[in-house]
Amino acid sequence: MAQGDVFELNDHEKVTVRTSSAELLELDAEWQPSKHKPLPHSHPSQDEHFEVTEGELSVKLGGKTRVLGAGDTVDVPRGVVHTFWNTGTGTARAKWQVRPAQRTEEFFRAIGSLRKQGHGTSAGVSPPAGALLAREFSNEFRPALSQITRTLFLPALAAVARRRGYRLD
Numbered sequence: 001m002a003q004g005d006v007f008e009l010n011d012h013e014k015v016t017v018r019t020s021s022a023e024l025l026e027l028d029a030e031w032q033p034s035k036h037k038p039l040p041h042s043h044p045s046q047d048e049h050f051e052v053t054e055g056e057l058s059v060k061l062g063g064k065t066r067v068l069g070a071g072d073t074v075d076v077p078r079g080v081v082h083t084f085w086n087t088g089t090g091t092a093r094a095k096w097q098v099r100p101a102q103r104t105e106e107f108f109r110a111i112g113s114l115r116k117q118g119h120g121t122s123a124g125v126s127p128p129a130g131a132l133l134a135r136e137f138s139n140e141f142r143p144a145l146s147q148i149t150r151t152l153f154l155p156a157l158a159a160v161a162r163r164r165g166y167r168l169d
Contacts, residue, residue, distance in 0.1 A: 003017055009108065013030070014029070014030050029093065033087075041143050041144055043078055048076040048098055053093045054091065054092060107137040113167065114126075114166060
């Protein structure tokens, strides 16, 4: 994995790798203005730290929503459901740290690959592609869905994606 790699996570958000090691993944993140709110999710065994460097960024963290501006920081402890989006009128930027890195950079690379294969949407990836990602990267990313949906629906949808030839490379 290389410093400077850029991953488009959806039509409104991209990240650039600053530093990548087993202990720490540091990113420069950029969000374009959008009414779209990404899927709430958590990270079972990772902590995140965000420092807003430009613009206005909203975060829903543990059921509470805050609007952050340049200079504001927020820590997201492992296991806490959250989502970030740009509520301003201009580009929002932040420094983003993930500890430990685990396979987060590989997760971002897989999103980019699926989008390039035609499985993308303006919000990220199609439901079958999202299910495949959620199954493969369950230690890094857990969508805020019911337990039944995660244990019954996602595996079935991920199997559909595999049968249709979706690849994570």
